[in-house]
Amino acid sequence: MKINKLNYKTFLLITIMVFSSISLMANGPRIFNAKVDGVALIMGEGGLASGAIISSQGHILTNWHAVDENEDMEIIILGEGEIEDNTYQVKVLKLSQSQDLALLKMINPPRDLNVLQLSKVIPKIGSTVHAIGHPEGEVWSYSLGYISQHREDYEWSYKDSDETFTADVYQMQTPINEGNSGGPLLNKYGNIIGINSFGYEASQGLNYAVTVKEIVKFLVY
């Protein structure tokens, strides 16, 4: 009888743990499926980059370095029909070199844009985050990682460039590559907590995203 009772409790525990694990594992696919068409592909003569659609009017948030000297930019979003049907002209509304942020606006955007929202909640160190972008041209790719640290007034620069950048960033262990630049870093609710911006090639898991705090400053001022 005692053994039976013990088995019952063990079974209950295991069931809870299994369901918790399943729900955790299911978070990635859920977020990707819900948010992937809120990520734009920015194409120009300078190369590919990612962008986050943040308004139904077609405002797109991305990196400054993704649009700098990137002529003839076009935006491609996921949608029904051919690529041409989902390609849009874009104009640059706002730039901040020091924060490495840029705001674009689609010309004649469709009405049914999937808009990503900005979270005002700061992620804990160690919390799970999700990135969607176009690493090395592998369009609309998903990656999963963790927040490693918060870095305030962090300075960085890019190779072959004289500009230096300073902003609050999240150091993260989320795989990003060229082409992820400007893409959204999402929390467990699928809301933007940062813009994936840069990483150190020689290191492992040292990648960075500009924080929402910087985005708010950029949008308002």
Next chain:
Amino acid sequence: MSTGIYNSSAVDNYILEQSRREQEITRTRSIENYIKEAPYVLMVWGGRLLAVALLIMCIGWAISNALSFDRNTSNITKTMSGMSHSAGENNESGSDQVIDIDELLKEGEARDTDSGLSEFNNNQEVTSAEDVVRDYYIFDTINFEGDVIDSVTVGRVYEDPSSPSISQYCYVDVPQINGIKSSFHFININIDVRTETPITDEAARALGVSKSELLQAKSHCTI
């Protein structure tokens, strides 16, 4: 040899009756004992249920804590009116706190417009003091959220800073697929002569805009 037969029914009945009485006494005592024990049994089961509930709560709390986000009050400060809610509020309800992006964008646009105008005004003060500016223009951009048109522009031309405007006009820029913008002037006022361009189906079609959108945009002309 004789065989004696005894009638023992009376004894049997007596024993049977005694047995029934004993059974009844036993049953009554069982009920009494059960009533006495019931609260203790209930307490035992309640304790077990409480333990299981606590266990589930602890596991849930651990999972929630592992996934939760810091409700840090220090980092996101109130940089704008739309962020009146502190980022430090508890977020145990399972939903995120989001920023009103539209409000942010509007505030940013308003600030950009203001800063552009103030810059222009500052320049105006400097240049008028030096008395070198002639024939200058002031543009007012009015936001318009149409399908194609995103702003209506009102321009005013002045001969010198102290004179009234010598001409005014109201127009929209309509972006075309080739990237070049086409302008459509709704109203031109040139020294009190007001000319309004009729908005026809043909004109709307040529611009790639609906006629109703053009009419709505025209209603924003403030001249």
